[in-house]
Amino acid sequence: MTKEEVLSALYRKHATWLMMADKMLPLYRINSAEDVVQSMYVKIYEKMRNNKQVPADIIIEGKPHYGIVYTTLHDLVVHIHRTEKPTFPITGDVEDKKTQSEAEFFENIDNVIDGLTWFHKKMFKLYSKKFQSIRKLSEATKISYKVVCKTVKECKEEIKKKINEK
DSSP states (O other), X not given: OOHHHHHHHHHTTHHHHHHHHHHHSOTTOSSOHHHHHHHHHHHHHHHHHTTSSOHHHHEETTEEOHHHHHHHHHXXXXXXXXXXXXXXXXXTHHHHGGGSOHHHHHHHHHHHXXXXXXXXXXXXXXXXXXXXXXXXXXXXXXOOHHHHHHHHHHHHHHHHHHHHHO
């Protein structure tokens, strides 16, 4: 069986492949089911052309091998999930702060940090300015990793809370 005959036999079940792809695709749908099925045809053709897939394995007794088609479609959809993440518009407080300059934003953060207890302030400044790693900061200061982690987490939460209030 030739490569063209294999593609022709696959195309006879085009509606089935469309339904399979439609059910696999995520709700946010960057690509349509038609796009995915067309990519499946190309991928199967490339596998046959590169001798990675034998036409006799794809079409058995005149019918397409559903497992091969399903696996190919699934791989394409998984690739879409990994590479094309959905984007959602930012709403609420963040949009209101767009007018605020970057310098003012960082000044507000510094003001919040200055209002923390001396231990939290020192730990967070060391973490953010010098070490940028909780593990390295813990080793350098000889303070327990859990204490450093908890302190940095509390500082971040406090900064977020105070910035969102303004």
